[in-house]
Amino acid sequence: MDLVVGRVVKSHGIRGEVVVDVRTDEPEMRFTPNSVLRGRLPRGAGEREFTVTAAREHSGRLLVSLAGVADRDSADALRGTLFLIDSSQVEPSDDPDEFYDHELEGVPVQLVDGSAVGIVESVLHLPGGELLSVRTTDDREVLVPFVREIVPSVSRELIVLDPPEGLLNPDSLDEAP
Template identity: 85%
Template sequence: MDLVVGRVVKSHGIRGELVVDVRTDEPELRFARGSVLRGRLPRGGGERGFTVTAAREHSGRLLVSLEGVAGRDAADALRGTLFLIDSSEVEPSDDPDEFYDHELEGVPVQLTDGTEVGVVESVLHMPGGELLSVRTPDRREVLIPFVRQIVPTVTRELIVIDPPEGLLDPDSADGAQ
């Protein structure tokens, strides 16, 4: 299973540096000089390998230089590229309150009274916070804000939610997708 460790936001400057939105707790390892990254190119462009030649922090993001990416045009062509690693390369967290996205995919979700809600399909990282994309038994997608007030219990075996009224209602604009 693939894990996203970064996404190219845009180019930076004229030398081909990339502004990367980091999605890993270990950017110093994943984006170290000489690291080989697997990149999924945007718009169905396939995958290719990239070797990191330099990385530095800049304004809360990472600026990354890659071998063979020289100039603004080459960097702009990579906008939207996802940098991936295989989940087998990641050790599970020892902290019971920390989870990698892939550890929650496939976990059953139920209400506090035990009623089945569905199964987590993915964790979405949005500007306002994380959402659990849950597939219900009737195949609807429900987006659950991944906050303690709504998701009080999370384990790798079961997620218990206490949603506000209407969140799971298929007729609600906020509860059904």
């Protein structure tokens, strides 16, 4: 299984640097000079390997220089590229309250009363916060804010939800005044 460790947001400057939104707790290990990254190119253009030549922090993101990417046009073409590693390269966390996204995918989800909701399909990292994409038992996708008030219990075996009224009910959208 692939894990995303970064995503190219945009180009930076005229020398081919890319701005990378980091998705790893170990950027100093993953984006060190001479490290090789596997990149999934945008718009279904396949995969390619990239060698990091330099990386530096800038406004909460990384500015990364890659071998063979020497100008703004080349860097712009990489917008949306995902940098990936194999999940087997990651040691599980010893902290019971820390999870990698791939550890939660496929975990059953239920309500605090014990009724089944579905399973986690993925964890989405958005500017407003994290969301759990849950595939319900009736085959709908529900996006659940991954916050303690709504998700009071998380483990690698079971996720418990205490959702506000209407979050899981598709009919509540039709009942607007």
